[in-house]
Amino acid sequence: MSLTFRQLKYFVAAAELGQISQAAIQLAISQSAITTSIRELESTIGTQLFDRSAQGVTLTHSGRNFLNHAYTILSSVDAALNMPNLEDTVTGRLVLGASYTVIGYFLPYHLQRLAQLYPHLEIQVHELNRDSIEKGLIENRYDMAVLLTSNVVNPGLAVEPFFSSARRLWVAAQHPLLKCDTVTLEDVSREPYIMLTVDEAGYTALRYWSETPYQPDIRLRTSSVEAVRSMVANGSGVAVLSDMVYRPWSLEGRRIETIQLKDPIPAMSIGLAWRKGSDIQPPMHAVREYFRHMFSASRTGLL
Structure with a gap:
């Protein structure tokens, strides 16, 4: 069995947070996926990377040594994926609506990643309930929204789910x-x-x-x-x-x-929504493509 980027990513998240559950939330995947991936990684390299307890996970001596190698590999991959290109020219402001659950338990990590990928893009976030988000999108007060897509009822909105939480x-x-x-x-x-x-x-x-x-x-x-x-x-x-x-x-x-x-x-479904017929400006396109790439890559095991 070969080592994968996904295994390294899950291992680093668990090592930094000290709990599989916290790593699962940050990466927006199931706890079982992380547990299975780490056990496969330990089997591949032939050593135990974590000590497990009711309080969480702590790195073994081998785990601490391996973490340095994992950082180096992931840093190199991230640098390769984020080489200067046309994406760096995305500028402007995106007004984004977000519901309570999304902004509290899902969005902060992705806002930080978007800030790294698009340093000239300003994302202005508004926390709102679903009804206010829908009205705001229809009335063009917000460009897009990240929300629980299974709750959306307005037929004038385009909805694209990308993540489900059991x-x-x-x-x-x-x-x-x-x-x-x-x-x-x-x-x-x-x-x-x-x-x-x-x-x-x-x-x-x-x-x-x-x-x-x-x-x-x-x-x-x-x-x-x-x-x-x-x-x-x-x-x-x-x-x-x-x-x-x-x-x-x-x-x-x-x-x-x-x-x-x-x-x-x-399952609880999370995704993007925007007004149907909207002119998809570069900031909207950049954010939509980010989420598409992030979650299609997670599903295929590339990340």
């Missing part, structure tokens, strides 16, 4: 459901449920619940992801949320586990 059940450590071979929404309906409402999360949840004979036993509705995290970690209820907003620890330092539900739960 939704799983969140439970406290030692929760009885962790011992079950399979867990269904029927099982979840018997548990106190903490409902997140921000970015229409509650509406989305009730849509897939409505396709079953069951209903969640909602004990709290909140717009705060941290409140959900704390309530779940302290055993006050369970929740179904996406991997993108998952963190293994609450603010109190209590562990949160996830369970893949047997029932089909729609």
